[in-house]
Amino acid sequence: MRDFLDYLDFRKGHIYDLAVEHVKIVLVAIAIATAISILIAILTYRSARIAAIVLGIQGASLTVPSLALFGLLIPFVGLGYRPVLVALVIYALLPITRNTITGLRGVDPAIIESAQGMGMGRLRRLFRIELPLAWPVILTGIRVSTVMTLGIAAIGAYVNGPGLGEDIFAGLSRIGTPTAVHLALGGTLGVVVLAMLFDAFYVVVGKLTISKGVR
C-alpha cells in the first residue's frame, strides 16, 4: 500500500496527462453522440414503430464486445485515436437516443395540445416545449453514456488509443513484475475518479439547465 502511494506520487504528472487525454476523447465522443442521438430521436419519436426499430439496431451494436469493435474498425479508420472515437460514439448513441425518445414521447399530450391550440408551430413546439421538458431525461442518458464510455475508452489503448488505458494495458502486459499491479491499479483508479468527477459535473449541469418548474 505504501509502495502504491509512493508510486502514485512519483507518477502523478504522467497519470494526470493520461487522464486529460481520456477526458478529451470521451467528451468529444459524447458531444458527437449527443448531437446524432437527439437528431435521430427528433426524426423518429413520433412513430412508436420506427423508434423501436432504431433502438433495436442501436441495442444490437451494443452487444458487440468493445475489443471486437475496435478490431473491426481498424481496416476502415486505422489505429490510434480514430477507431476509439468512432467506437465510443457508437456505444454512446443508445442511452442518449433511447432517453431522448422516451423524454419526447413522455411529454403530457395536454401540454402539446394547448401549445398547438395557441398557434405554436412544429419547430417552436419542439424547441420551446418538448425538448426542454424532455431535457432531464436526456441529460440522464448523456450521463449514463459518459460513464459507460469512460470505461470503454480505457480498453481503446489496445488499439493504441489515448488515455488511462495505456497504463492499465502496460501493467497487464508485464504481470509478475512489481510495477505491474501499480500501473494497472493507477490507471483503473484514474477511471473511477473521472467517473465520479463526471457525475458531480452532471449534477451541476442539471442544476443550471433544468427549469425549477420541473425539478
Added chain:
Amino acid sequence: MSGSAEPMIRLENLTKRFPGQKQHAVDDLTLDIPDGEIVILVGPSGSGKTTTLRMINRLIEPTSGKIFLEGEDVTRVNADKLRRRMGYVIQQIGLFPHATIASNISTVPRMLGWKRKRIAARVDELLEMVGMDPSIYGKRYPKELSGGQRQRIGVARAMAADPPVILMDEPFSAIDPITRGRLQNEFLQLQTEIRKTIVFVTHDIDEAIKMGDRIAILDDQSHVAQYDTPATILTAPANRFVEDFIGARASLKRLNLTRLSDVELIHWPTAELSTDRESVREALLRSDKGSVLLLDENHRPQRWINAMDMEHTDTPLAEVGLPATPAIDEQATLYDALNEMLTSLQGAAAVVDADGVYRGVIDIETIAAAIRTMRAEARERYRGEAPEARETEPTEMTS
C-alpha cells in the same frame, strides 16, 4: 339565429369523419355563434362536442364544410395564425410546467412579437383580472399553484392577446364542486367586462344553463337537437331527446336562469361594526325586519344582529348574533342562493359583489316570487303555441 347582425363564428355544413371510421363524428353541422355571447355545446359523451370545438381552431381539419370567423372563410388559412386569434382552454389546462406563470401567460403575445414592456404590462393586467397578485404569482411555476389557480391562469393565458373568441373544452370539470362554482361565477363576472365570444363545451346541463347565453344541445354526430336560450330550452324543450337530457326537476333548474344581479335585492337595515352600540340599537328600532346586518369597514357583511343579541352587552359586537358569512356572490343564481339558505338554515342571505362589498339581501320570499313569475311566463308561452305542436303537457308547469 342572432337576427341580422353577422355572427362571430359560422359553421357551415361542417363534417368530420376520422380515418378508418364508418360513422361521421360530426355530421353536417351548421351553427351561428353570435358576437359577445357564451354559446354552450352540451351533449352526451361521444356526441362530437370536442371534435366540433377543435374544428373551429382547426386542431382537427374538417372533412368537408366551412368555418367563418368574422365573416372571413378561415377553412384554408394558416392554422397557426388562425389559432393566435382564438383563445383555447382545455380541461387539463396544459400549462407549460417549465415556464413561469408570467411566461405561460405571455406565450401568444411573444409569438405575435409584442414589445417587452407591453407584454409585462399585459401579464400584470391579466393576473389582476383573474384575482391573482402579479408580484406574488408572476414568477411562480405551475406546480406551485392550486388547481383552481391553474385554471385561472389557463383562462388568463387564453385571453392574453385579447382574441375576440375563446374556445373552452370542459374547463371547470376537473375541479371540486365548490371551487368550480366560484370559478364559474368569476368567469361570468369577467365576461360582463370583456364580452368575448365564447364557445364552451360541457356535458353538464346545469353548468350549461348557468353559463350559457345560448345552448346547443347536441345528439349523436353533433346533430343539433335544440339551439336556444336556456330559458326556452327549459320551458319549451324541442323534443324528447332534449327533455330527457334536461332530466328531472326542470323547474328547479329554472332557478339557475336568474342571477342575483338580475333580481331586486332587499335593502336590509345595516350598521357599521365600528359604530357604538347605541347607533346599532337605533338602527334596530328603525328596522322593520327585526334585525340589522353589520358591515365591516370595507362594507363586507359580517353579522346578523337582533334586539335579543343586543342584550349581551359584555360581548363585542363582532361576536354577537349570527355570522353573515359566507355571503353569496351576485353572479350566483337563485338556485345557489336557495341552496345556501337551506344549508345555513337562515331565511335570508347577504349578497356581495366581486370584491365582497355588500349589495343587498335575498330571502326565500324573493325566490318564491321569482318562481311565480317564471310559472306565469311559462304558461303564457305554452298557451301561445299550437296545441298539436306538443305531445304531452309538461306536468311540472301545472300548478
